[in-house]
Amino acid sequence: MQTPLFAIAASFFIGKANSGTSLRRRIIERMAILMVLFSGALATQALAQDAPVHTKGYAVFSKEGKFVPYEFDRHAVGDNDVLIDILYAGICHSDLHHAWEDWRQETYPMVPGHEIVGRVAQAGSKVTKFKVGDYAGVGCLVNSCGECASCKKGEEQYCNNRVLTYASEDIYHGNEITKGGYSNNIVVSDRFAVKVPQSARLERVAPLLCAGITTYSPLKLTHVKKGDKVAVAGFGGLGHMAVQYAVALGAEVTVFDIMESKRHDALDMGVARYVNVNNPDEMKGLENTFRVVLSTIPAKYDPAMYLKMTAIDGDMVVLGLPSRANMSNVELSTLVWSARRKIYGSQIGGIRETQEMIDYSVANDIYPRVEVIPIQKLDEAYQKVSAGEVKYRYVIDIATLSETAQAR
CATH class of the missing domain: 3.90.180.10 (Medium-chain alcohol dehydrogenases, catalytic domain)
Structure with missing residues (x-):
């Protein structure tokens, strides 16, 4: 066990002086020794900072x-x-x-x-x-x-x-x-x-560092504002964050999901409409409706269905990514018949925008x-x-x- 430096110092200064040695000389000599000891301690500390x-x-x-x-x-x-x-x-x-x-x-x-x-x-x-x-x-x-x-x-x-x-x-x-x-x-x-x-x-902060910025960034990129019609496909970890940001920006938000059990939560977050995609009646009359569609779905689905709901000159932004076995595809013919609708992906955000998102979320009480x-x-x-x-x-x-x- 190592002896603490303060204990060593104390023993040096309160120890009994040798016969014939002045107090002043003893202090000077032992101060010199202490300087060597402390220099070694500082060197050891520097080495520790360089350690894994x-x-x-x-x-x-x-x-x-x-x-x-x-x-x-x-x-x-x-x-x-x-x-x-x-x-x-x-x-x-x-x-x-x-x-x-x-x-x-x-x-x-x-x-x-x-x-x-x-x-x-x-x-x-x-x-x-x-x-x-x-x-x-x-x-x-x-x-x-x-x-x-x-x-x-x-x-x-x-x-x-x-x-x-x-x-x-x-x-x-x-x-x-x-x-x-x-x-x-x-x-x-x-x-x-x-x-x-x-x-x-x-x-509740940690998920903002991915789910938060992944959904915040495309909403800022597409300049979503009050009155815009925005669709969020998939109401999970990403989707429920997208809803909160879009609602805070004043958008009229529609959620699409396969689980009826999530309807109440979505409405509680301020969405205008919740659509259960397994209910054909709820899917009617939605073509060419939304200026922005955010797809957060991490499973196999048909992107063309949501592209058709995107308004002319609107944006469909893909955020969710299924496994290789369940990866979805979009045929070229779909792009032609859904002309002037942009479809593209988005990845998180830069550090500057992530800091902006954190500050915005905390200030507006937006959390997962x-x-x-x-x-x-x-x-x-x-x-x-x-x-x-x-x-x-x-x-x-x-x-x-x-x-x-x-x-x-």
């Missing part, structure tokens, strides 16, 4: 695997980095697609999670944006080149050299594979952390409806998300990691 950050979390080791406790190291906190102690992490539907290898070949072990909120525990020497104790959020990105046209426009999500929060090769840190927010901390460049107001409802769960229930939560049984976002209480058995 040990992390505890939950990971899957194969597409068929279950979540298990897992310990690993993150890269050291650099001059422009912040270390964030994670408090809450949301479960996004895309987490399932990655963990279950639905979209592409993946690298395991995988620690998902790109809806993250926590408290700054350490800030690099050049960081001015945050101080220790601030609340901070991390979304789907943790780095980009900072030099391309997209980065300079504040649209880092379209950078060819972007780094995703998990399951992504980090070319800026030795090609390590990033690991996400199902863990107790994260190290990230301060450019990719957003400030979270102290007044925010922290347990969440169920907070312990991290030990990840597998159960994934099954319910897949079945569409969650209302409307699961959020992991990272404090429950302390209840976890020994990690792999």
Whole structure:
């Protein structure tokens, strides 16, 4: 066990002087020794700051695997980095697609999670944006080149050299594979952390970092305003956020979903109409109606049905992405017969817009409806998300990691 420096100092100054040694000389000599000791302590501290950050979390080791406790190291906190102690992490539907290898070949072990909120525990020497104790959020990105046209426009999500929060090769840190927010901390460049107001409802903030910005961004891009007719296809994690933003902007909102059990919630959020697509009578007379259609559907569906409902010169924006096995297609003939209706995709938003979204959401009390769960229930939560049984976002209480058995 190491002796504390203050104890050493005390022994030096209160110890009995040797015979014939003046008090003044003894103090000078021992002050010199203390300076050497403290210099060594400072050097040790500097080395510790350059050390990897040990992390505890939950990971899957194969597409068929279950979540298990897992310990690993993150890269050291650099001059422009912040270390964030994670408090809450949301479960996004895309987490399932990655963990279950639905979209592409993946690298395991995988620690998902790109809806993250926590408290700054350490800030690099050049960081001015945050101080220790601030609340901070991390979304789907943790780095980009900072030099391309997209980065300079504040649209880092379209950078060819972007780094995703998990399951992504980090070319800026030795090609390590990033690991996400199902863990107790994260190290990230301060450019990719957003400030979270102290007044925010922290347990409901995390999903804003993906579900929030993914729906906020296209509504801003299409300049949705009061009186516009907006359709939201799919009323889940993304859809219920799109509804809240569109209603707040003054739009007349119609929701399309397959579950009757969600009708009351949609109406309670201020929608003008709820359409159960399994009821043919409710689907009548909607062609050429909506200036903007946001499709948040993560399952197989017919995009042409919603494109026909889009008004001439209107926009259909695709946000939800099914698995490869359930991927939808649009025939060229559909585009011709639905002329002058734009259909395109959208990915989250840049960091500047994400900060705008966080500030707007907190100021206007716009949050996801969440169920907070312990991290030990990840597998159960994934099954319910897949079945569409969650209302409307699961959020992991990272404090429950302390209840976890020994990690792999």
